Amino acid sequence: MVPLLVLLLLTSCNNDDDQGENTNSQTIEEIQNNMISGTWSIILYNDSGVDETSDYNDYTFTFNSNGSLLAESSTASYSGTWSVTNSSNSNDDNNSSQDEDIDFNIAFSTPDILLELTDDWDVETYSPTRIELFDVSGGDGTTDLLTFQKN
Helix, strand or coil, rough: CCCHHHHHHHHHHHHHHHHHHHHHHHHHHHHHHCCCCCCEEEEEECCCECCCCCHHCCCEECCCCCCEEEEEECCEEEEEEEEEECCCCCCCCCCCCCCCCCCEEECCCCHHHHHCEEEEEECCCCCCCEEEEECCCCCCCEEEEEEEEEC
């Protein structure tokens, strides 16, 4: 009877691990599909307690399925990259939501205003029309918040 109980416990643990990986994969795919649909605007950018949202009022963002990212303002366009990845091994996740193991990665090389967005953001919440991200600084422990909303 004891070996049977041990076998059941081991099987149960393995299924839980697989379920978590499948859930993250499904969530990542869902986020990616949401983001490649239409253009997006930043409705919140809080840099360590300072609201800098207005710096992005003139920008729209297009997340392409090939991983390219286009930021357009009335005066210029800038290319970057984006991805959504499983970060279950990351030590900067500090929330308890179902999405704690998912990173939303943004990278721009220019200009400085878009370099501010370059990071591996943690997904707080998402829907087909909105994604809320956060990042805890490794240097001073402050938290940045970034929210995109579909146009």
